[in-house]
Amino acid sequence: MQISGKEQPVRILLAQPRGFCAGVVRAISIVERALEIYGAPVYVRHEIVHNRFVVDGLKRKGAVFVDELDEIADPSRPVIFSAHGVPKSVPQAADARGMMWIDATCPLVSKVHSEAIRHHEAGRHVLLIGHAGHPEVIGTMGQLPEGAITLIETLEDARTVQPPDPENLAYITQTTLSVFDTQAIVEELKRRFPAIREPVKDDICYATTNRQQVVREMAPQCDVVLVVGAPNSSNSRRLVEVAKSSGCEKAFLVQSAEDVSWQDIRPGMTVGLTAGASAPEVLVEGVIEAFRTRFDTIVELLALKEEHVSFKLPRALRKAAGEKGAAS
Structure with a gap:
């Protein structure tokens, strides 16, 4: 039921960029x-x-x-x-x-794979900053022989790791990490191992970085931040962490409008809304619609930057599509 009258509206700050990368x-x-x-x-x-x-x-x-x-x-x-x-x-x-x-x-994960292989061929031991068990980490570690990569999950790992040859060392990172947490780990590795090789360009992908930056801007203005995404989505979980560390302790991961804890929402609040890189826009729209059925709602766009990145489909698939089109 639409609530009206003297109650103040809920203000939704809608992050841009958000959602699909x-x-x-x-x-x-x-x-x-x-x-x-x-x-x-x-x-x-x-x-x-x-x-x-x-x-x-x-x-x-x-x-x-x-x-x-x-x-x-x-x-x-x-x-x-x-x-x-x-x-x-x-x-x-x-x-x-x-x-x-x-x-x-x-392709940005493939870039990390290529870096790992290049460092290994150059005789360097590789330190991978990432989360154990994540499919991306499993895939990256699986590019090299067992023992060629050491996983660094925490700042404490960076402080205590003992690589086989500290003078022949490189680091790479999972693409969906917290930019700021990762920076602290990198700084510690550089302090301990001044000769360590770093990526020519950051491994944390543009989409992860952009979505975290807008949440960092948004969080101090919000009573609640909602991140639309899956529980097993690393980049979505990082957005919740960034919101909390940036001034909004009430930050929640929701898969859809059904997961919103409506008892935490009251008229007059400002609610930040974003979505992880694998969450479709229709789920964001569903959350906004659910707000509108419960509260007078104002939606304001908080736009940090525009994204114009696109990747081609694999060549074999493009070729097969062309062959099918020619035959039909």
């Missing part, structure tokens, strides 16, 4: 285009991106999600690797089984 758009497009070209089913190893709404939508179109290649019922069908990247052993296993595979790894 170029890597996520590319990954989803790869699955959709593969379904158009090859028909259903198309298999996808792991969630293509960390969002249940997106995954369920692709399932309805004919995508079948599996944890491992040996779960694929028909190995003659295409299999797509997720945007987070995979260890080298996965495409090797697919080749051994004669599978046709398509790599949807975000």
Whole structure:
């Protein structure tokens, strides 16, 4: 029921940029285009991106999600690797089984893979700043032989790590980390190991950085901050952390409007609203609509910068699409 009268409206500060990044758009497009070209089913190893709404939508179109290649019922069908990247052993296993595979790894994650390989070939031990168990970290560590990469999760790890050769050392990072937390770790590594090689360009991706910056700007103005995203989405969880560390202790991760704790919202409040890089805009719109059914609501855009990044689909998929178009 719409509440009106003398009550003050809820003011929503809507972050810009928010939501889908170029890597996520590319990954989803790869699955959709593969379904158009090859028909259903198309298999996808792991969630293509960390969002249940997106995954369920692709399932309805004919995508079948599996944890491992040996779960694929028909190995003659295409299999797509997720945007987070995979260890080298996965495409090797697919080749051994004669599978046709398509790599949807975000190009910015592929850049980190290339860095790891380059440093290893140059004889350097690699320190990877990231979170244990995250698919991106598993994929990156799987680019090199076991023992060639040491995972650094915390500032304490940076203070205590004992690499095999401190004079031949490089660091790389997961792309979805907190910019500011990572900087503290990097500074400690540089202090301890002055000769350490660093990325030519930051590994933390533009989308992660931009979304964190606008939340850092937004949080001090807000009574509550809502981040639309999945619980297993690293970049979404980091946005909650950034909001809390920037002055808004009441920051929450919500998958959709159904997850909003309405008891925390009162007329007259300012509510910050953003979305992780794998959360579709329709979920943000659903949250705004839910506010409008409960409160007088004013929506103001807090725009930090515009994004114009895009990535091409894999060459093999573009070629297959062209061949299909020519035949039809």
